[in-house]
Amino acid sequence: MAKLYHVPLSPFCRKVRLSLAEKKIECELAEERYWEQDPDFLRRNPAGKVPVLKIDGKTMSESTAICEYLEEKYPEPALMPKSADARYEVRRLVSWFDDKFHSEVTSKLLYERVNKKVMGQGFPDSRNVKDGAKAIKYHLDYMAWLLDHRRWLAGDVMTLADFAAAAHLSSLDYISDVDWNRSEVVKDWYAKIKSRPAFRRILADQVSGFPPPAHYADLDF
Amino acid sequence: MAKLYHVPLSPFCRKVRLSLAEKKIECELAEERYWEQDPDFLRRNPAGKVPVLKIDGKTMSESTAICEYLEEKYPEPALMPKSADARYEVRRLVSWFDDKFHSEVTSKLLYERVNKKVMGQGFPDSRNVKDGAKAIKYHLDYMAWLLDHRRWLAGDVMTLADFAAAAHLSSLDYISDVDWNRSEVVKDWYAKIKSRPAFRRILADQVSGFPPPAHYADLDF
Numbered sequence: 001m002a003k004l005y006h007v008p009l010s011p012f013c014r015k016v017r018l019s020l021a022e023k024k025i026e027c028e029l030a031e032e033r034y035w036e037q038d039p040d041f042l043r044r045n046p047a048g049k050v051p052v053l054k055i056d057g058k059t060m061s062e063s064t065a066i067c068e069y070l071e072e073k074y075p076e077p078a079l080m081p082k083s084a085d086a087r088y089e090v091r092r093l094v095s096w097f098d099d100k101f102h103s104e105v106t107s108k109l110l111y112e113r114v115n116k117k118v119m120g121q122g123f124p125d126s127r128n129v130k131d132g133a134k135a136i137k138y139h140l141d142y143m144a145w146l147l148d149h150r151r152w153l154a155g156d157v158m159t160l161a162d163f164a165a166a167a168h169l170s171s172l173d174y175i176s177d178v179d180w181n182r183s184e185v186v187k188d189w190y191a192k193i194k195s196r197p198a199f200r201r202i203l204a205d206q207v208s209g210f211p212p213p214a215h216y217a218d219l220d221f
Numbered sequence: 222m223a224k225l226y227h228v229p230l231s232p233f234c235r236k237v238r239l240s241l242a243e244k245k246i247e248c249e250l251a252e253e254r255y256w257e258q259d260p261d262f263l264r265r266n267p268a269g270k271v272p273v274l275k276i277d278g279k280t281m282s283e284s285t286a287i288c289e290y291l292e293e294k295y296p297e298p299a300l301m302p303k304s305a306d307a308r309y310e311v312r313r314l315v316s317w318f319d320d321k322f323h324s325e326v327t328s329k330l331l332y333e334r335v336n337k338k339v340m341g342q343g344f345p346d347s348r349n350v351k352d353g354a355k356a357i358k359y360h361l362d363y364m365a366w367l368l369d370h371r372r373w374l375a376g377d378v379m380t381l382a383d384f385a386a387a388a389h390l391s392s393l394d395y396i397s398d399v400d401w402n403r404s405e406v407v408k409d410w411y412a413k414i415k416s417r418p419a420f421r422r423i424l425a426d427q428v429s430g431f432p433p434p435a436h437y438a439d440l441d442f
Contacts, residue, residue, distance in 0.1 A: 058306070088289070091283065091285065
């Protein structure tokens with residue numbers, strides 16, 4: 001069976017978990033406190049971070065490379081469209097969330113509020129939290145603009161772009177940092193993706209010291 | 222003809238430029254001072270950064286999504302191998318350089334020494350420069366370890382992984398921040414890639430206020 005070394009609220013791990021679950025690839029989860037630099041773990045992944053996936057006799061790192069591999073090796077159900085143009089749009093949006101959204105929002109809210117405490121790195125920087133809370137509004141508006149034109153973020157079918165976005169937003173929702181009242185289309189999109197069987201395990205996550213709010217796992221939030 | 226909005230020393234732009242040149246796609250270059258937030262440019266790319274490529278009637282951003290698109294639309298000569306395993310390794314290494322190397326080295330040396338001055342953001346933070354100078358050694362050793370086992374970084378053929386690495390290293394070489402004496406295999410690898418016709422335009426780059434050292438464009442460095 002495949003095995004994923006992860007931390008529950010990492011959006012990069014969640015993107016891989018969603019891909020695995022959607023493709024019905026059974027996978028054992030192992031929490032990895034990667035910041036403690038366990039030598040065994042560093043041997044598995046010289047980059048020293050999660051996710052790390054053991055599958056098909058290999059040990060893999062880098063979430064986007066892993067998701068592209070899963071797509072090529074386990075093509076059904078597809079999380080990438082067929083045409084080069086449509087695939088470009090999926091990859092552009094995956095990068096949008098994993099780079100831009102991550103640096104402007106996730107790292108400033110989730111990492112300040114949760115990771116710092118879990119890793120024993122002190123208190124949240126209130127300036128960062130303020131900047132993140134401001135930036136997420138602009139990103140939700142961008143998503144709303146996309147979803148005004150499309151059924152899913154990258155087009156008319158659900159793709160890895162939706163999973164990348166949902167991975168970040170679900171982690172932030174765990175700490176109540178997403179205002180779902182800002183945009184109806186974004187809320188509808190999240191309700192659709194949240195109700196997929198692939199999402200169940202993520203909604204059952206629990207981080208010690210950070211109980212999730214009631215709406216987190218509620219499909220009718 | 223295609224048109225690329227770029228800045229000369231951006232490793233992300235250089236990766237795209239190398240892909241375009243290797244595939245013999247003619248492309249006009251336009252320097253874009255993206256940090257000045259020109260509204261016309263923001264319309265072309267809401268992420269507000271370079272590279273932005275106009276090609277095939279579309280305007281594209283995100284360097285990795287662009288390179289994957291070029292690979293699918295202009296497959297010859299190939300910069301990605303055929304098997305899922307080999308493609309994974311290419312993508313893992315592209316992420317290694319664009320994420321890890323970028324945050325640990327490029328952002329701490331190039332951005333401190335050049336970008337800050339060009340963008341009018343003050344003087345280099347000496348702590349960052351020191352950290353970057355330390356980290357690049359570890360990365361060169363990792364490359365040497367890979368190249369002890371392989372002809373190119375991801376395997377026996379040249380791929381996008383080599384271009385991603387060469388894009389970062391060539392930008393750092395422009396400010397003399399690469400110690401080519403550290404590893405003979407890494408130097409040999411760079412000599413091979415530097416002598417490709419695709420590299421010529423990059424070796425001719427000039428940044429105002431930062432004249433390149435003599436060895437930068439020298440194929441026998």
